[in-house]
Amino acid sequence: MFKMSEYAFIASVLALSLALLCYIVAFVSARMGMARMQLAGAGGPSISTPGAGWASALATYGTLIVWLSFIFVSASLVFRTIALGHGPFANMYEFSVAFSWGTLGAYLYFERKYHLRTLGLIALPIALAMQGYALYLAATLPTTSDPLVPALQNNLLLSVHVAVAIVAYGTFSVAFGAALLYLIQPAEGRRGLPKPEILDEISYRAVIVGYPFLTLTIVLGAVWAEQAWGTYWGWDPKETASLVTWLIYGAYLHARVVRGWTGRRAAWLLMLGFGATLFTYFGNYFFGGLHSYAGLDQ
Amino acid sequence: MSEAIRPPARSGSSDLLDDFEGNNLKIGGFDVFERLWHLFISMRTGLALIFAIALCSFVGTMVAQVPQGMAEDKTAYAVWVDGLRPKYGGWTNIFDALGFYGVFSSWYYRGLVVLLSTSILACSINRAPKLWKQATNPRIAMSPGFYQHAALRASLTVPATLEQAQVAVQAQFKHGGYRTIVATSGSGVDIYADKFRWGPFGTVFAHLSIIAIILGAIAGSAGFRDTAFVAPVGSKVAVGNGTNLSIQATSFNDAYYESGQPADYVSHLVLFDGSNQVMEADVRVNQPMRYGDVSFYQSFFGGAAAVRVTDASGAVLYDQGVPLQFQSQSGSETIGQLFLPDRDLAIYVVTPASGRVDSTIKTGQLQFEVYKGTAQTMIGTQVVGPGKPVQIGDLTYTFVREQRFTGLIVARDPGANFVWLGAFLLVFGVGLVFFFPNRRIWARVRQGEDGTVIEAGALTRHDVMFEAAFAKLVTDVKLGLAGPSAS
Known part of the structure; x- marks a missing residue:
């Protein structure tokens, strides 16, 4: 099962690399075609709009390959879950595979809903970076997981607490991608990129999906901490970092909904929020604490 | 939290007890309470507080935090801070002065939490009545201008009677899961439709x-949390902290995987309430024992020494395990301590640390060091093997055998x-608020020159799902009423 999990993961990495290549080539081709049409006095397509000839077909294939990559990484997680008897979330290799799964899942969800493949130009590299990081860990450490240490011996909470976090991280990756695409455009938008107001909305929609999951992650973490560490809140650096992340996204939601912060200010807040998400995720490396078993001690 | 909305000025009030407005505290012409109220319900205040707490929490994440209880012990705290100098260098004292080593118990962190709580409470009080009104008594008829400027809007002219159009609109709303409220007036029919009206709550x-x-x-x-509760196996130890409970650990076992990683720590605990045994359980990490509102968690473990102390008449003064919780500075010995307050004695038991051969005490032996009074005057010291009584001062000390202790967290919260x-x-x-978003649509049906005119409008913008649902509703109404011309 471990071997099958590894093979499925490698297949996912290869598929994702290919999909990203398709997206980049399709986008660059569409931009070049658009520039030529501009010279000829006509508008041009982006990879989000069908009808741009082979570039559009390439983008469509790219999305299909993203789906394939998602299926492979899902299979990898399932095989590993069967092999371990609990969610494969006990070390950074497993977290990183799961993070890529969350990002791909969130991207595909929003891609289906809004038909904006350009979002993939940011979301897919994030997922691929996580997979590359997992590959690096797999190359430097054994890929079979040790049995759980006593603090982690709670299969239900280990599986649910981290799975819920992965959904939050995945949606925040998409929110970050949309916000970044927003920020690289001038106020009136840039041809070939999605309209700024749609990107603003996607960011918001992604956060309102992710925020309840982050809330649940923290609450489940508190439930688990009470059972394992004897207190529901111990100001452990990782839990405090997750609180900081929760506060930043909470501020974003309040600012956007009540004070009408849309556009650039909201997008910058999402940059900060995703920075906090990565800080929480990679925090094991530099702030230790009770979550330190989840580091490189695989 | 909500945006600050200034309430309309009250006028014409004459109730002496109901209207204190005129007597509000005014400083420099400003109504202090009103100013404070608006300050706390302001989203700007809320955001500033959230960011301030996030910033302080970030500092608390990055800078080492003093262990619980150490800050009160000035000497121990100073030693702990000195230990940070290689890490923080010249910043060590600056961080200390700024309270960065105890951010979460600092006055400014607590102050920010109090201010944010006040803001949250004020905003909830301010907002709840409006939400209640919106859910239970919404505005049904909107002005014509609303239907011309709403973020989402549609207008249909249909060859149907006013009643047929109303029925068709209501049917589509109902089909879409909306509740409808209808108001009929001389000029036509107004329809209000909503979904998930309790979502905003x-x-x-x-x-x-x-x-x-x-x-x-x-x-x-108001409870307690003892993170260093030590129970030598076989000994009965009082929980204290205002309880009548005591714990006896009858066993402690630790198991390891082949890789050397810990696999299991388990204590078998017997709980007594007074002299009655009330509970017995295996306690593991992730598997605490709970009795009433007191919980027992497996936390740590170590070696212990079973010790008996008797006086000249043979009376037993002490017959318990002494947990070897401390280490000597060199790390070559483990040390335990016991007190005999009636005799004003402090006794230290010292054994070689596990795996260390540089101790002057041989493996399997134990050293008793006996001190008297607050001045810690040494009475005597002797090294003994198990089962051999020794006389130090006027008491007899016996190292009965080696044993282990289990370390627990005992807490009542x-x-x-x-x-x-x-x-x-x-x-x-x-x-509730994010997965069941409140949807509100207004419609009105009027008799026009070319037929019956249906207008619909909603305030939500940039919500693709809602826009699609709105467009579908309009299309379904149009299809339901034959031969319309839409605009």
């Missing part, structure tokens, strides 16, 4: 949940239920 639940969690945390301070209630409300509230 999720914000109230979520905000109040934070208050509940903070109150729970405050109430928790009277605020925990508040915290769990708050946590539940938080998840429930956040889920």
